[in-house]
Amino acid sequence: MSWLVTGARGQLGNAITRELDLRAIEYVAFGSDDLDVTNAEKANEIFEKIKPEVVLNAASWTDVDGAESNRDAAFAVNGDAVANLALATAQAGAILVHVSTDYVFSGQSDQPWEEDSPIDPQSVYGHSKAAGEFAIGKFYPERSYIVRTAWLYSEFGKNFAKTMCNLAISSEKEVKVVNDQIGQPTNAKELAAQLIKLVDSGARFGIYHGTNSGQASWFEFAQEIFKLSGADVGRVTPVSSGEFPRPAKRPNYSVLGHDSWASSGISPMSDWKSALQKSMPAILDSIKMQG
Numbered sequence: 001m002s003w004l005v006t007g008a009r010g011q012l013g014n015a016i017t018r019e020l021d022l023r024a025i026e027y028v029a030f031g032s033d034d035l036d037v038t039n040a041e042k043a044n045e046i047f048e049k050i051k052p053e054v055v056l057n058a059a060s061w062t063d064v065d066g067a068e069s070n071r072d073a074a075f076a077v078n079g080d081a082v083a084n085l086a087l088a089t090a091q092a093g094a095i096l097v098h099v100s101t102d103y104v105f106s107g108q109s110d111q112p113w114e115e116d117s118p119i120d121p122q123s124v125y126g127h128s129k130a131a132g133e134f135a136i137g138k139f140y141p142e143r144s145y146i147v148r149t150a151w152l153y154s155e156f157g158k159n160f161a162k163t164m165c166n167l168a169i170s171s172e173k174e175v176k177v178v179n180d181q182i183g184q185p186t187n188a189k190e191l192a193a194q195l196i197k198l199v200d201s202g203a204r205f206g207i208y209h210g211t212n213s214g215q216a217s218w219f220e221f222a223q224e225i226f227k228l229s230g231a232d233v234g235r236v237t238p239v240s241s242g243e244f245p246r247p248a249k250r251p252n253y254s255v256l257g258h259d260s261w262a263s264s265g266i267s268p269m270s271d272w273k274s275a276l277q278k279s280m281p282a283i284l285d286s287i288k289m290q291g
């Protein structure tokens with residue numbers, strides 16, 4: 001099946017095109033310069049020309065704090081553009097794979113959020129991503145997958161794992177990291193492979209949770225990165241979120257349940273620690289290359 005990938009220069013965009021290459025799956029990938037997803041006319045034109053069989057929407061407004069003061073821009077990419085992509089994908093008769101977030105949940109729980117748990121976003125970003133989910137439910141639920149992910153990291157772009165790894169190997173300083181937000185560090189490469197598996201399996205359409213298994217606080221995630229980098233884990237100090245006030249509210253408990261995979265006969269993603277261990281060489285290499 002031939003894929004069309006939007007947001008191809010982001011973390012997930014890079015990871016998915018690499019995984020498609022590895023499997024010799026045909027695709028056309030668009031960065032924001034070639035396909036601004038908020039430009040409905042251009043998107044429709046491209047869809048008509050390419051006639052994709054699978055559309056992966058990896059384009060998103062991802063500046064969580066910036067969304068608080070740029071509501072319209074965040075909603076344009078994460079809500080309105082998703083509505084149009086859903087309509088264009090329906091018109092093409094293709095499968096839509098759309099990526100959403102744990103931030104659609106309130107974070108007020110101590111039990112994993114299930115795929116059908118009620119959503120209750122606490123930030124503009126979360127609301128804008130929820131608008132994207134609603135749009136798909138309204139315009140193209142028949143052949144769409146919504147895959148919620150969280151705490152993504154990879155060797156591409158900027159992310160927490162790369163920042164911590166850089167601090168681990170390039171300084172001797174103490175690093176303060178919050179220990180009162182719990183989630184699932186998620187390897188973008190493994191998520192990309194899981195998305196391909198999902199499409200290939202012909203599993204029922206609907207909502208899936210694309211996060212690595214287990215759970216950790218940002219503090220525990222940082223400790224593991226320091227350990228795998230060969231740095232002194234004692235340099236990582238736990239602090240509360242109150243010490244790092246930020247414009248957007250973060251969920252305290254963002255662990256996502258994985259029942260949909262099992263009911264579709266697909267194994268859930270691996271434990272976050274083993275996924276991190278596998279990706280550390282590529283992360284370390286990317287940091288060394290950046291100098």
Ligand SMILES: NC(=O)c1ccc[n+]([C@@H]2O[C@H](COP(=O)([O-])OP(=O)(O)OC[C@H]3O[C@@H](n4cnc5c(N)ncnc54)[C@H](OP(=O)(O)O)[C@@H]3O)[C@@H](O)[C@H]2O)c1
Nearest residue numbers: 007009010011012032036037059060062101149150151152
């Ligand atoms: N990163 C995380 O921790 C995380 C957590 C939960 C959910 N997610 C979800 O996972 C998905 C992938 O995230 P990511 O980490 O790969 O994000 P990312 O690295 O920030 O990539 C997002 C991409 O979207 C592109 N984009 C933004 N506006 C666009 C527009 N109007 N038209 C076309 N492309 C546009 C950006 O292009 P430019 O680079 O040119 O601006 C960027 O390449 C997103 O749906 C995100 O909401 C991510």
